[in-house]
Amino acid sequence: MSITKIKIPHKVIIRAPGLLPMLYTLNELASALDMPYNTLRGWLSAGAPHEKDNSGRLWINGESFRAWVVSQKPDKKLQRLTEGQGYCMHCNQARIIESPQYTFVNEKVKRIKGYCPVCKNIINRGIRDD
């Protein structure tokens, strides 16, 4: 079974470190994170840490929720473009620029305009010419 990561909104990533080490109700957590109640319920069913007491009430520990938010952050893959490559916004991939044309934006910055070899759309890339 694969574990899917949830896309956490930026404001939650910012606010989650401010959660206190205590048990929150769903409503309190919703107001602390400024998120709709139903979204939080969805996260709980998707694996966010919580506990249920004898009366069936849901409690969320601020610290463990904070750790869960951190674990949901997407892994950053830093991919540098090599020379002659550009990023095609249509294919969402790095491609070698076809028939590149160079223009100087200013003394140091050059703009390369060309075409994607796969989808034939325009690719632009700016490079610094130090």
Add this chain to the structure above:
Amino acid sequence: MIERQNFLKVSKYLLYLKEVMQLGISSVERYRFYLRHLLLWADDHDFSKAPMIRPTFPKYLSKQVQKDNSKDLAQSTQKKNTRHKQKIFSLG
């Protein structure tokens, strides 16, 4: 683990600031941040047992540092924190 009743008292106080004292949202949010120190200081002790807690609140505040660990909290921040603590205790 923070005492839940303390958290509820602080929430009630913030609501009082907003509704009765007519403070703006940004001010209330600022005070919410200030009062974190009070909650963390009291930890699992109820506010009614605050006189027994050691170190005392002003001493605890003097040991706190800013977010970037560069400096202690400003004197004015410490003063405001203490004033809010007194108000919460007086409101019960």
